Amino acid sequence: MAPHDLDRARLVALLDVERATYTRTHPRSAEQYARADHLFGRVPMTWMNMWSGGFPLYLDRARGNRVVDVDGQEYVDFAMGDTGAMAGHSPGATVEAVTARMRDLGGITTMLPTADAEWVGAELARRFGLPLWSFTLTATDANRWAIRIARLVTGRPKILTFAYCYHGSVDEAFAVPGPAGQAVAREGLVGAPVALSETTRVAEFNDLAGVEEQLRAGDVAAILTEPALTNIGIVLPEPGFLSGLRELATRYGALLMIDETHTFSAGPGGATALWDLQPDLFVIGKSIGGGIPSGAYGLTREVAAAAMSRDDADLVDVGGVGGTLAGSALSVTAMRATLEHVLTETAFERMVALAGDFTAGVQATLDRTGVPWTVQQLGARAEYRFAAPAPRTGSDSAAAADDELDEYLHLFMANRGVLITPFHNMALMCPDTSAADVALHTRLFEEAVTALTRPRT
The missing domain is CATH 3.90.1150.10 (Aspartate Aminotransferase, domain 1)
Structure with a gap:
C-alpha cells in the first residue's frame, strides 16, 4: 500500500x-x-x-x-523546541548558572568578555576539533558570519548548498536545482535580495557527481552542509559521501563548512566527532545554551590566519561578523553550564x-x-x-x-x-x-x- x-x-x-x-x-x-x-x-x-x-x-x-x-x-x-531544548526545558544546571549571573553577579550584557567564554571555546574545540571559536546568538547568524569568512579567504562569491537543507534563514540555503541545474529559489521564498543563482550553487544530497559538476566553475567559496539532512525528514549520508565532499572541497579550492545545529543529536561531539569529519568551518546553535539564545562558529587556524592576514578586511568593526549581544555574559554562562553539566x-x-x-x-x-x-x-x-x-x-x-x-x-x-x-x-x-x-x-x-x-x- x-x-x-x-x-x-x-x-x-x-x-x-x-x-x-x-x-x-x-x-x-x-x-x-x-x-x-x-x-x-x-x-x-x-x-x-x-x-x-x-x-x-x-x-x-x-x-x-x-x-x-x-x-x-x-x-x-518529543519536539523539544525543534532541538533548541535538547537539554530539556529549563535544565537545572543552566537555570542555576544564569540565575546566578543575573541575580548575584549582574551584567547580562556589557560588551566585556568573561572567563566562561574561553571555557566554552575550549570545550567546543575538544568536542568538535576546530581550535578557534566566535559566538553568536543563533545558528543562522553563525552561518551568515562564517559564510562571510569563507568568501573573504577564498575570494569567491558562491556557496554550494543542498536541496532542502537546513541552515536557519540564511538566504543561500533556500535553493533547489532548476531545470538546467542552476540554483533557483524554493517555492514560497520571501524577499530574496537577488536571484539565488548569483549567490548559490546547489546539488542533491548524496550526489557527489552533482557536487563536482557545480564545483568545476571555480566560484564556490564553501560547501555548506549538514552531516545528514534534518528539516525535510532525516536523510542519512551514504557511505563515502561526506569524505567525498571533503576531498572535492580540497581539490577545487573550496572550504568545507559543517552545520551541526540539528545533527548535534548524533553524540556529544555531533556527527563531526562520530564520523571523523574534517571541516574548515563549523556551525552550531540552539541546544548548546539550554534554551538561552546561543550559537557559535569554529574555524581552523589556517582559515583564521588567512582572514586575519587581510588588511582590507575590518574584522573588528564594520566587517559584518559581529553582533552587540553575541558572546554576552549571559549567553556564554548558559553554554558553559549546559555543556559542562547537562549535555554530557x-x-x-x-x-x-x-x-x-x-x-x-x-x-x-x-x-x-x-x-x-x-x-x-x-x-x-x-x-x-x-x-x-x-x-x-x-x-x-x-x-x-x-x-x-x-x-x-x-x-x-x-x-x-x-x-x-x-x-x-x-x-x-x-x-x-x-x-x-x-x-x-x-x-x-x-x-x-x-x-x-x-x-x-
Whole structure:
C-alpha cells in the first residue's frame, strides 16, 4: 500500500474527529490565538502557525520533557523546541548558572568578555576539533558570519548548498536545482535580495557527481552542509559521501563548512566527532545554551590566519561578523553550564539508547501493518517518513510529504498527551526522557496507524 493508495476518505474522517477533539479540549489556546490582533500572523513568529489543528497550543509552563498548556493539558514533549531544548526545558544546571549571573553577579550584557567564554571555546574545540571559536546568538547568524569568512579567504562569491537543507534563514540555503541545474529559489521564498543563482550553487544530497559538476566553475567559496539532512525528514549520508565532499572541497579550492545545529543529536561531539569529519568551518546553535539564545562558529587556524592576514578586511568593526549581544555574559554562562553539566557523554548515551527504542517501536508497527513508510535515527533523534525505501535526497524526501497524514498523526498524538515537531515527524530525546515516555509513543503510533489501515467493514 503506497501513501497515495491509502483510503483518503478514511484519513479525512479520522482527521475530522481529531480536529474536533483538539478544538473542544483547547478553548483557552483558541481564545488567546483569536485575541492576538497585534502579532503578524497572530503568533510571535509566523512558523508557529505550522502547529496542526488551526491554532497553536499556548504555553503555561514546561520542565524537563513535560509541557503544560494554558488549558491545563500536560504533554510528553518529543519536539523539544525543534532541538533548541535538547537539554530539556529549563535544565537545572543552566537555570542555576544564569540565575546566578543575573541575580548575584549582574551584567547580562556589557560588551566585556568573561572567563566562561574561553571555557566554552575550549570545550567546543575538544568536542568538535576546530581550535578557534566566535559566538553568536543563533545558528543562522553563525552561518551568515562564517559564510562571510569563507568568501573573504577564498575570494569567491558562491556557496554550494543542498536541496532542502537546513541552515536557519540564511538566504543561500533556500535553493533547489532548476531545470538546467542552476540554483533557483524554493517555492514560497520571501524577499530574496537577488536571484539565488548569483549567490548559490546547489546539488542533491548524496550526489557527489552533482557536487563536482557545480564545483568545476571555480566560484564556490564553501560547501555548506549538514552531516545528514534534518528539516525535510532525516536523510542519512551514504557511505563515502561526506569524505567525498571533503576531498572535492580540497581539490577545487573550496572550504568545507559543517552545520551541526540539528545533527548535534548524533553524540556529544555531533556527527563531526562520530564520523571523523574534517571541516574548515563549523556551525552550531540552539541546544548548546539550554534554551538561552546561543550559537557559535569554529574555524581552523589556517582559515583564521588567512582572514586575519587581510588588511582590507575590518574584522573588528564594520566587517559584518559581529553582533552587540553575541558572546554576552549571559549567553556564554548558559553554554558553559549546559555543556559542562547537562549535555554530557553520559546523557547522550542514555538519549541515544532511548531513540533506538523509539525507532524500534515505530519499525515494529510498520512491519506489522505493512505501511510503506520508513523511520530513521540520528543519535538521540528519530523521524518517520511516508516513503519506502528511505529517501536518499532532499528532493526525494520533499516529494514524500503528505500534509493530511502529518496533521492526523500530530493531532492524534497531541490529543493523547504527546507532542512531536510540528514541521515534520521528528522526535528528540532529552536527558529527562524516560523509557515509559517512549513506550507511550510506541503505543499511540500503533493505534494511529492501525486506525488508518483497518479494513472497511
